[in-house]
């Protein structure tokens with residue numbers, strides 16, 4: 001995977017660890033809902049932050065398929081680097 | 085977990101949040117005495133949690149019109165607008181809405197919820213984008229989901245955040261619909277329409293404004309925020325409901341774009357449902373007439389709003405940012421809000437209780453809706469009761 005992708009993944013893991021405080025080690029395979037207990041409201045504000053960090057717009061309907069950190073990173077990467 | 089077990093789990097979570105709070109939702113109203121009083125259990129209460137902003141639920145003109153329509157046309161149309169359900173009354177009401185908003189076309193829907201579903205899903209589809217306020221009403225969200233368009237939220241009432249998200253869309257801006265509301269139903273605040281219009285014109289996209297809570301309330305003739313701000317001609321589509329200041333049930337969309345009419349042929353929430361009953365249409369037409377010439381009602385309404393807002397603010401309650409008919413006291417916890425709701429009911433005042441996730445930012449609200457028929461004495465009693473309860477609830 002590209003440098004860009006790794007950067008996205010690193011940032012997501014860092015941000016999620018500090019946001020959730022569950023003591024869970026956040027990795028690519030961490031499940032956002034079952035392991036980090038992110039509810040829909042927290043997820044939406046997290047998404048807004050990620051959008052600003054990467055200067056992209058993430059449609060909330062695209063989140064329906066997102067369960068793990070890796071899937072979220074894939075989505076951000078796809079939006080940022082395929083639409084331009 | 086099977087389907088029924090999932091519902092059991094959701095019910096258990098709800099009960100755990102508020103063990104004694106279940107009765108606050110869907111409380112039975114046994115008898116309605118007037119636009120401002122009813123019986124709940126054995127209490128005669130002041131109704132301070134209805135959307136009856138102009139107090140017209142018992143207007144004799146509306147009641148008479150509904151009676152006449154039932155006598156002449158029966159209790160229901162038993163069919164869709166696209167089949168046997170378009171009576172002359174439905175078409176007359178559409179002309180009256182178009183005239184009221186000085187625009188070329190109007191469509192009447194069976195509810196306000198369906199007006200949003202039908203308008204949004206008719207305007208955008210897969211591959212298009214909707215840019216919506218983060219505090220949008222569920223009917224807006226559901227309309228967006230039904231449409232299959234990409235849904236992007238901007239921070240509530242934050243035009244610069246909206247612009248940032250719009251800019252990021254690049255070439256997709258051309259097929260982007262922006263959606264905002266005249267008055268937001270949770271905190272009663274108004275959209276920054278001047279800024280939103282400036283941005284939508286600069287980028288060249290389409291704007292839909294839901295005037296559900298502002299119809300009859302804002303502007304000299306009650307058109308809503310478009311009239312108050314003088315921006316009627318800048319908003320592409322306006323939706324609204326009959327279920328608040330017009331005191332019946334139904335919804336509408338008006339526009340100067342001739343393409344509005346095409347929605348009748350593509351919009352499932354318009355086609356695949358029965359049209360409003362003759363009585364509903366007749367009372368709505370009578371109410372719209374009263375609304376248009378109801379400046380005295382708006383004055384009474386605003387006198388009541390400003391008085392109650394000022395008194396609650398003075399007492400120390402945290403309120404929504406704009407005074408208006410929706411006055412929400414913001415409380416820290418669901419338990420405080422429930423205590424407040426129960427204590428008000430013990431003092432014979434009925435308000436709405438709003439708990440997370442329905443309220444913005446995980447807050448809990450005790451929401452008052454003021455109307456034009458509340459007497460100064462009722463408003464004073466409500467204000468005094470809130471003041472008396474403040475130390476009890478916030479301690």
Ligand SMILES: Cc1ncc(COP(=O)(O)O)c(C=O)c1O
Pocket residue numbers: 195196197198200221223265269294296297325326327333334335
């Ligand atoms: C902002 C907004 N839009 C639409 C609706 C739906 O209106 P109706 O009650 O006619 O379905 C409501 C009512 O709850 C609302 O608050």
